[in-house]
Amino acid sequence: MKTETIYYEEPYCRRFRGKVLSCRPKGKTWQVELDRTAFYPEGGGQPGDQGVLDTVNVLDTKEKDGIIFHETDRPLKEGSYVTGGINWPLRLSRMQEHTGEHIVSGIIHRLFGFNNVGFHMGSECVTLDLDGVLTQDQLHVVELMANDAVYQNKKVEITYPNEEELKKIDYRSKKELTGAVRIVTIPDYDVCACCGTHVSHTGEIGAIKLIGFLHYKGGIRISMLCGIRAMQDYEEKQNGVAAVSALLSAKPGEIAGAVERLKESETQLRQENAELRHQLLERKAETLVPENGVFCIFEKNLKGDDLRSFCLELKKKSRLSAVFSGENGRYQYALSSDDDSRVVGKALNAAFHGRGGGKPELVQGSVQEEEEKVRAYFQALSEK
Numbered sequence: 097m098k099t100e101t102i103y104y105e106e107p108y109c110r111r112f113r114g115k116v117l118s119c120r121p122k123g124k125t126w127q128v129e130l131d132r133t134a135f136y137p138e139g140g141g142q143p144g145d146q147g148v149l150d151t152v153n154v155l156d157t158k159e160k161d162g163i164i165f166h167e168t169d170r171p172l173k174e175g176s177y178v179t180g181g182i183n184w185p186l187r188l189s190r191m192q193e194h195t196g197e198h199i200v201s202g203i204i205h206r207l208f209g210f211n212n213v214g215f216h217m218g219s220e221c222v223t224l225d226l227d228g229v230l231t232q233d234q235l236h237v238v239e240l241m242a243n244d245a246v247y248q249n250k251k252v253e254i255t256y257p258n259e260e261e262l263k264k265i266d267y268r269s270k271k272e273l274t275g276a277v278r279i280v281t282i283p284d285y286d287v288c289a290c291c292g293t294h295v296s297h298t299g300e301i302g303a304i305k306l307i308g309f310l311h312y313k314g315g316i317r318i319s320m321l322c323g324i325r326a327m328q329d330y331e332e333k334q335n336g337v338a339a340v341s342a343l344l345s346a347k348p349g350e351i352a353g354a355v356e357r358l359k360e361s362e363t364q365l366r367q368e369n370a371e372l373r374h375q376l377l378e379r380k381a382e383t384l385v386p387e388n389g390v391f392c393i394f395e396k397n398l399k400g401d402d403l404r405s406f407c408l409e410l411k412k413k414s415r416l417s418a419v420f421s422g423e424n425g426r427y428q429y430a431l432s433s434d435d436d437s438r439v440v441g442k443a444l445n446a447a448f449h450g451r452g453g454g455k456p457e458l459v460q461g462s463v464q465e466e467e468e469k470v471r472a473y474f475q476a477l478s479e480k
């Protein structure tokens with residue numbers, strides 16, 4: 097027997113009484129069937145409702161062949177009567193976003209002739225896929241117009257036209273429809289076949305905000321938020337801007353310029369810092385003396401460029417220079433030799449579980465061995 101639905105006749109029904117017709121376990125949850133329900137089952141891009149049946153949680157709602165199943169975290173007694181309660185903030189948010197999506201899709205269809213070919217109400221935002229490309233400026237116009245539709249507080253009309261009447265109506269639909277078709281009309285903005293739940297007047301949407309778009313399958317995918325979630329998003333962004341503004345001691349409207357100046361200053365400091373490190377290593381190289389023409393130096397916290405330039409600096413006054421940096425038996429190294437550095441490096445790698453390579457003048461790599469053993473290795477080399 098098909099479940100009696102309440103959500104179409106009374107989309108604002110949050111509480112209702114129903115009889116448990118069946119309750120079957122499914123994995124770690126239960127599938128509860130009632131004689132009647134106000135829980136909207138997943139469909140038309142809108143996720144299934146959540147809420148409670150007495151004290152049992154409803155995690156999701158799905159429909160199959162006209163029977164609606166409430167996925168619960170605990171079982172309910174068959175034959176008993178329960179009170180259903182819809183998670184209303186969640187459902188209202190979905191009604192706001194579903195109705196907002198109609199307005200946006202309707203405006204785009206009328207202005208540009210593109211179709212909404214994919215609609216998803218996600219946990220982060222709503223996405224809407226178009227079969228054509230719009231620019232940022234065009235989307236901005238769409239957003240302004242969509243919010244104008246909200247301010248006008250238009251009544252959202254739901255009708256079930258017969259076959260003859262339906263032929264005369266120009267409506268948006270993702271597929272060929274048969275049987276009783278539910279038409280959702282927002283006067284002057286959109287006519288669409290839809291099975292979802294909507295607010296009764298557009299003013300209840302509160303706000304429609306297009307938060308981004310990207311190119312997708314030859315068209316674009318728009319991300320949007322409405323009402324409750326648009327406000328949450330505004331709150332989060334405002335908090336973020338306020339925090340950045342305080343950190344930079346800049347007015348909220350001027351933080352982008354302040355960050356740009358900060359980045360320029362950072363780049364300059366990095367360059368100055370690199371130059372100073374280079375000078376320091378040059379001075380240090382001047383004070384060091386090779387042993388039998390060989391340098392084996394261990395330095396703390398030398399990376400990439402510094403390791404390389406220090407090694408080459410030392411090479412100027414030796415026949416072989418090797419600089420190591422690291423700790424606990426794991427070292428990065430740079431090595432430069434009068435002989436082919438690649439051959440010397442290869443022998444070093446073979447001796448100490450190393451890897452790396454480079455050019456005849458310089459090789460870089462890493463080894464895994466105690467400092468003392470590496471030093472002894474170069475001591476032996478210097479005595480050859």
Ligand SMILES: [Zn+2]
Pocket residue numbers: 194195198280290291292293294
């Ligand atoms: Zn809809």
